[in-house]
Amino acid sequence: MATELTRSPSYRIGRNSGPVNRVVEPQDRPEERKCVDFIAINYAPEVTGIAPYVTDITRRLAARGWSVRVITGYPHYPQWRLDGDMADYTSTVVDQGVIVVRVPHSIPEGTALVPRSRMELEFGLRAIVAHLRPEAVTVMASPPLIASALVMLRRKIGRRTLSPMGVWVHDLYSQAVTEAAAGGTLSRTLVGRLEKFALCSADEVAVVHPRFGEIIVDRLGVDPSVVTHVRNWTQVRHEPRAPRDMARAELGIPTDAIVAVHAGNMGQKQGLENLVDSARLVAGSTSAAARKVHLYLVGDGNQRRHLEDRARGCPDITFVDSLPDDRFHLMLSAADVLVVNEKPGVVEMSLPSKLTTYFSYGIPVVAAVSDDGITAAEVRRSHAGVVVPAGDPAALLSTIAQIATDTTAALTMGEAGERYAEEVLGADAAVERFEMWLHKLSHHASVRA
Known part of the structure; x- marks a missing residue:
């Protein structure tokens, strides 16, 4: 870690x-x-x-x-x-x-x-x-x-x-x-x-x-x-997405990594143990693409210390403090996939505010959430990403790798997200x-x- x-x-x-x-x-x-x-x-x-x-x-x-x-x-x-x-x-x-x-x-x-x-x-x-x-x-x-x-x-x-x-x-x-x-x-x-x-x-x-x-x-x-x-x-007024390799060079992120970013609160509702457990599966994966995945958790919250303890010794996950606007812009621009995650059982209590920002960046979203919940419905309505079962770290890892390596699908989802941000949000x-x-x-x- x-x-x-x-x-x-x-x-x-x-x-x-x-x-x-x-x-x-x-x-x-x-x-x-x-x-x-x-x-x-x-x-x-x-x-x-x-x-x-x-x-x-x-x-x-x-x-x-x-x-x-x-x-x-x-x-x-x-x-x-x-x-x-x-x-x-x-x-x-x-x-x-x-x-x-x-x-x-x-x-x-x-x-x-x-x-x-x-x-x-x-x-x-x-x-x-x-x-x-x-x-x-x-x-x-x-x-x-x-x-x-x-x-x-x-x-x-x-x-x-x-x-x-x-x-x-x-x-x-x-x-x-x-x-x-x-x-x-x-x-x-x-x-x-x-x-x-x-x-x-x-x-x-x-x-x-x-x-x-x-x-x-x-x-x-x-x-x-x-x-x-x-x-x-979409209240974020950001510049167009920075070139991925330029953003990675600025942040010191390897160009050949598959970068998955979760941004925002690290609380109980988010159930981010799922991301930590996904990161622990990277090294032993039989998929060459999955072995390139690196997860970044950006932000803070009352569960961060617990998550860092859970991730101790895992080299495939990085915790990043809340960033100034310019660095946050680079962090999202460097991503192949943006992740929204919710604890199993969370269905109707809230709609993650991060989605409005995610969609505006033109990057595919992987949502590890309840299939019948509000968040899943919003991601499907936008056509900007895919939904995987909440609390299934193996499914999350394989989907991140699959989306990141399917250039056509990633581009289609990213463009759909940008349209949704502009036309609906x-x-x-x-x-x-x-x-x-x-x-x-x-x-x-x-x-x-």
Whole structure:
């Protein structure tokens, strides 16, 4: 196992069953409210998960003339420790036109339920007293679930009517605790009720995948008329893919290796033991192509130390710290295959945000995920890669070797991914849709009036 140490990037500074809605411009609405407050614990300089989307949409809305304010926490994900020093993050700054208000909270060492709940509770309580602007619509990015529920609770018991409130759902907690078998029956029941309360109390709900909409309507009882699909988008603005051999020369990667890259969080949900076990099969493989495979895990997370221990002594896997944008661009450009991996049993809890970036690079994707899950469906819809069974390291290794050595198939999948990124995941269309959702949300103020 090799380890490359680099500096992480930083930017200091109803129930009626029915289909998920398309956004429809409300008719006869009052003069536009171009004012929005986001409550989101994740924001730049975090470079993976929800933070890039929150950061990108708020900056784009500010550029479109919106007054945008973000109430956020201290950067800590995916490494689960503070990025930099506390002094690096003043309480309020202006970031590309966005007013960023940071509120203090504890940072747990991992994703254990009790310490993570404490962090979300602290963030939620402090977000409540951060004085949401009465003239603004409020958008809560979920997770964190507890913070969303607290804001909704305050709204229900408060003496004054707060402005319209929407929840922007990236992950489903109730699905997560069920699929990850986290906690007992009591904790799963509690999480389900909390999520139901938060979502059913919202004026509008935006989901990043249609299946999320079906789940919250069918299982949590959310009114389908308030649910809107706002797909994630390719927010990475990168140069065209660098020539592979040039990128490898810059990074010191052999030109004859078959390079498979996994980028992003190294957490429990990802189940990256599968990649480590695949790397251990390389040396003994009967396939000459498979013996050339080298896996790179780029990023951080609460499982990284465990994965490094598991990979100790294996020469065919390298762990790479989170990279600055230019080095990250080279790392993906150097790849033959990009890998998305999920723990067996993960089906509907989330859609990996890395896919939007992967597709934009024109490199084939190998997805080691549940065959009937959201991730598998997205990869198949894009025609940008292949799906192999989750938790099968031999199948993962052989598929990486097969795709990397089939030049025609790799080119076809890569081109399909680029088309999908441009035609389906384009930022302009997604931001238009998000802005229309905000207008729909603001309409609730006139309805109350």
